[in-house]
Amino acid sequence: KNQVEQSPQSLIILEGKNCTLQCNYTVSPFSNLRWYKQDTGRGPVSLTIMTFSENTKSNGRYTATLDADTKQSSLHITASQLSDSASYICVVSPGSSASKIIFGSGTRLSIRP
């Protein structure tokens, strides 16, 4: 069964600190993996996309990594800001059909001043 699991479920860190969010998936065949950011009360917005051949991709203070062999991805946030408080959702697209993109349950990140 195709699944996407994220950890931790929630995380609280102080402003300025770094953190890493994890995503493990069992989706096969695999096409690509996206990290979305969902602010409270808003729809998710894509942060970054990675295909199976990419290991690292950065978007400002966000750096995503992908290990297609172990089926793991991480999202590293550097020098966190209060505006980083949100849910971060890992989404995997199977290689066979875009209609079955699979969402993880997300990690709720809270940044404290």
Add this chain to the structure above:
Amino acid sequence: NAGVTQTPKFRILKIGQSMTLQCTQDMNHNYMYWYRQDPGMGLKLIYYSVGAGITDKGEVPNGYNVSRSTTEDFPLRLELAAPSQTSVYFCASSYTYPKTMNTEAFFGQGTRLTVV
């Protein structure tokens, strides 16, 4: 560029009432989706559509119906509202994966529904 537009933003229904959540997109995407998100939980797929005239069930379709008469519109119908349908509903759209490799889903702002 409007993207994905959902209406209404908020709604309170009484048990047994019916309503339609509207969703329209102006990006000419062929894939459209309806998700619900319960408090503190992830997104669950209700229904999706791969193109006009074609719809299919997702994980949690019971109590809902959809139609896709045009590429732009994908309304979600609740026939007999129940308290278990209290949730935030998100509509999304995307391109077909095989042709473009662009599978980014664009989301609407959500509809917060309360059934009392």
